Amino acid sequence: MLRLLKSGFFTSIQDEGRFGYLDKGVPVSGFMDSFSATKINLLLENEPNAALMEMTMTGPTIEFEAPTYICLGGAEISVTLNNNPIQHYKIHKVEAGDILSYGRLKKGFRNYLAVKDGFKTDSILMSRSQYFPVTIKNCLSDRAEVPYDGVSIFEPKISEIKVDSFLDETILEVSKGPEFEQLHDKQLERLFAGEFNVAKENNRMAYQLADTIEGHQLTMLTSATLPGTVQLTPSGRLIILMKDGQTTGGYPRILQLSDKAISVLAQKKFGDAIAFKLLRA
């Protein structure tokens, strides 16, 4: 068990996601930046689906109550273990009573904390990913207790890795969405010419972009949407659905982000710039 002395801005438990209920309107959820999350699970020799803690913008202060091994990844943020700075993508041993404390965010937006064998919160509808109304809350609050199995001895095959950071990446690789062909030249031109800034409306459900393109009066019947689907509203606003995004929608789906692009975008915050790059089919 560990306890959050302070929870941070938005801290939640996530695994690979919840599969099998899309036809009941339940989104996949799971790691927003799965590229970073997967790496630290791998380093700890965890199952790919082991549950991690996902921190947004500002992280928590954590007190461990049993020994384990931890690893951090994702956004660059200064973190201390008992007041000593620790590295990301490196395995650290923690003992009962140790305090992990998150400091200033330097780059990126979401950080991940993995413990050996993953967090053991209740699995609901086959997943530990927090998402209301499947789980009672969508994030952890102050004083929250999070269970894990104490591990005293673990000899990792590799204790640290060097990661090619994509936190500075601004290009989102996309393919054509189902309604792409309905865009006209002027819309296409703006879409692939230059940057868009992330609006303040950004969270685990969707990222809206502050800059608009020309609007439309297209109508369509409601149909499935995916994490990474870029919707175009009649007023020309671009909404990029993310892991907790709705499973169906009625706005034209003009682009689809690659898996990597979803992770790139998950590390962006209000005001950051992105640009779309169309992959060849």
Place this chain on the structure above:
Amino acid sequence: MSDYSISIRQFGVHAILVEWPPKVEESILDDILLFSKHLKQNCLDQSAWEIVPSYNSITLIHRKSPIAFSELRTDITKWYAEDFTSESRERFLWRLPVCYDLEFGIDLPEVAERLKMSIGEVIELHTASRYTVYGIGFLPGFMYLGGLPSKLEIPRRKEPRLKVQKGAVGLAGKQTGIYPQESPGGWNIIGNCSVAMFNPGNEDPCFVNVGDKVQFYAIEKAEYDLHKIEGEVGIYKLEKIKLDA
């Protein structure tokens, strides 16, 4: 063998979109659901794929790996040409209790006035129809219902509410539906359904399936309160009728 012309398109690296003609029609929905059943039972590995039906489309999503699009398109075309229309259907009519008291039906007086009928007539019309579930999405357990009598068509509210109660039954354009959880919303609220549409504690968190039908019936406040208690204790029994005997 079906005779609709379907289009098959790639939708990102994990998904494929199969579309029927863009119409809201029971016969199209029926074809979609029979084909989905055929895919689930005879064609695709169910542990690897999700199938999301909605109005005139199904989206097949592979849970983990990228798909081989051109091979899959060939397979889907072949599977669609197979004889699956004789498969048995398993659809239900759900009778859902709604309390239309003004305590819940906060927009009922305004709706009645704008539709130029009495509150009683609004309730009578709303409960007289059998609605078809054309999709489930937007929120967990939210049903897209088709079949609203044209006399009940009313534009959505100019100013959406920041908070609409869980269970609220609303009208907007050609649609009626139930908010499965508290959320912001712009529909005209005419009542509240005492049955929870989304129950994460159940193995199947939403008892309704796309293709099912729904009919509302009016209940008094006392009955509503009783259902709520029965629901919490877990002894409330839903009324369902098997269609396609």
